[in-house]
Amino acid sequence: MAKDDNGGADNTAADSSSVARVEQSTGTSVVTRSAVGNPGFPPHRSRVTDLDPKADRNAERTVYTLFYLSIAGSIFAIAAYMAFPIVPEDMGSVRLNNLFIGVGLTLALFGLGIGAVHWAKALMYAHEGIDERHPVRGTDVVRARAVEIFQQANEESGFGRRTLIRNSLFGALIAFPLPAVVLFRGLGPQDQDPVALLKTTLWEKGTRLTMDPTGVPIKASDVTLGSSFHVIPEGLIDLGHESKLAEKAKSAVLLMRLKPEDLIETAERASWSYDGIVAYSKICTHVGCPVALYEQQTHHLLCPCHQSQFDVTNQCEVIFGPAKRALPQLPIAVDAEGYLIAQSDFTEPVGPSFWERS
């Protein structure tokens, strides 16, 4: 056996001469005196490389061949970097560049790794070693000394005696990080009311419904039976980058035309559709994914994130999935030129629920 910190003594499992341990509770464990004894280590089994010099030489050859292969792989990767440049707009060149550099590096890594492991397993000294374990806790002497040091420090500083100093120190240490917490208030906007922002969108009376992403206004006559349009409010595409996405995240709308007799509408919403054309918020009332999948036959809308389903014929009430609320409806009408316009903003906040929503 290879030895290390055992001073050369052969340690076997049956050896019970180790240092006396602190008696510790065995709890619900059953300790029996008649347990079967540990038989000690099984006899060592030699490897084929230990017994056969030819196998040993073969293994050595394998190891250095793998290391040479690794060098070849590295050189191949460098060569591939030069030999397979990326040609603009040629996706095939990207693929070749990726593939050949990668294959070269793979060879370099596998050669190194398999070579080293094979070296260890086939050629290195093969006897297992034993380390003795000691209890993780410090020895009684060391622990006593540690306690003594703390007591000494306590006496010399008066930490326990001068309670006013100690308590005020604790207070100061608790108070000092608080300004850092306050500083993080700057992460949020200073002059905005989140609740007000979440309750309004870009839609207002007379805003034309335009196509996403072109911004072309939509005429009622363009919306044929069974068709659906992804809609954004007029003027959205002219906004600056920052507000554009934020506004779009609230005002995206799905426009569909059904047979008017298929629509079940409450009396107050009877005037919100136009000749079977209805507009609903596209933002899921669960956690805000776009409800983009419209099943024309069943008139169901499906959210691809968590599979909430909404029934367009029944004012987009939830028929399945984790969402609770119906998709908000945008009241629409037609202007003098035949374009679809909003009658007003949504009458309730769109998108996911939030604390101050109602």
Place this chain on the structure above:
Amino acid sequence: MTSVSTREPTEVKKSGGFTASAANYIDERTSVSGAVKELGRKIFPDHWSFLLGEVALFSFVIILLSGSFLTFFFDASMAEVHYDGSYAPLKGIAMSAAMQSTMDISFDIRGGLLMRQVHHWAALLFVAAIGLHMLRVFFTGAFRKPREINWVIGFVLFILAMAEGFTGYSLPDDLLSGNGLRIIDGLIKGIPVIGTWFSFLLFGGEFPGTAIVGRLYSLHILLLPAIIVALIAMHLLFVVVHKHTQYPSAGHTNKNVVGYPILPVYAAKAGGFFFIVFGVVMLIASFVTINPIWNYGPYDPSPVSAGTQPDWYIGFADGAMRLVPPGWEFVWLNHTYSMNILVVLGVVGLFIVTVMIYPFIEAWITGDKREHHVLDRPRNAPTRTAIGAAGVTFYASLWAAASSDIMATHFHLTMEGVIHTLQATTILGPFLAFYITKRVCLALMKKDREIVLHGYESGRIVRLPGGEYVEVHQQVDDFERWKLVSYNDQKPLMLRPNANGKITVPEQVRAGLSRWFFEDRIAPVDQVELDQAHGAHHTEIEGSADKPAQISDK
């Protein structure tokens, strides 16, 4: 050191060479020889399952290497640009600088796509390896004293690894990652009282704003990696302090550790294994595309594609959200309570907190204050193994739910059918898994007892003089037997009044739990039983490993 130089003793005598003077120079300035003395011949036990933690460590190194490369090219800005790179289909499209620089890494920098894919694949492997490593530690009881704190450190690393994954996934600002952030935004908004404000703090205003990528970048490349590196250092330090656990085996005791020394065998094996892991990741990255953001396009709140999937390790959380039945939201006192979100956060949170504190629960139940360095074979801790199986089943059900839509379309099932089935397996599956696993463990323990007492079936059929046919049972050898009899046996706690003559409620709970844990108990074979079994055989045919079968007749 005593045995290093046995093969070539002449090497040691030489001095004054470059290596010797360099070593001397360094030691006189760092005292490094002490570290070599302490660690150089430290013993590490060998077992394939001990490699899982190494895979995790090595994939983290790969992530650091490839990630450092990526930082030189990535631009963590959400400023609007119009794409003008090599990928024709997106030319002129408005996107953020983050997305454009990711496109450039993929299509305009040689080897850039390779490094991106290495980074992403290694990240998936990192989380997977940590998860499997945790399962190994759990099922073998390696979390017992003195390793409870190291379990918690490892658990925190698992959470941080998922956080690293999610923040990294969000950086390219593509359609898919933007939808992921949108879901996070929706989750946060569902939190009572602080949700709305917290969302505005995180995104710097209304979702999506122009701040989030830069902020996630700080977390992803600075704060989280720094914490992970520190925790890994602590984790490994404790491995050194505790010395590695070992499987039960002849010669292995609670007071020794048997294996190969760091220098040279373990260093060569582990070092080589690093390159093998790296090689596997490189091979996958060379051939298999991951996260093709060019197919998704830049983030836009309106479009989304069907069949969206998060990276695998977020799946269980995403799946949990899908399993919530309709209608779990209400308004009370003018405020909205999004139970469809809060219940998910609560259940998932409870699950992972249970994982974290499990070692302390088990330690409390057993009351065993001894150190445990020899691992349990999973069968020998039936209730723990069954709890683990139940946890795995629960996690797997949630995880499968994240692909509910893909399962439905792939196998032509209804969406509702898939969800209802997974709702059932999430709730009933763990109970079933617990029961089956516990029974299987107990059956295996019975089988072990049988083998120890009566040997194993050798497959040799012998005809007795009377014409009867019997199969020869062969005794296991002493070394093999030790594995089958050396486990830690537990029995339920006996309730006794304390010093005040009272039986406290916590003790009652503890006794109840210990009954649940250890009621079904199969004690290991002891020497008395063994002697009886081997001394007094009835008309049984026995053979031992080295002797042919003997016919013993009372």
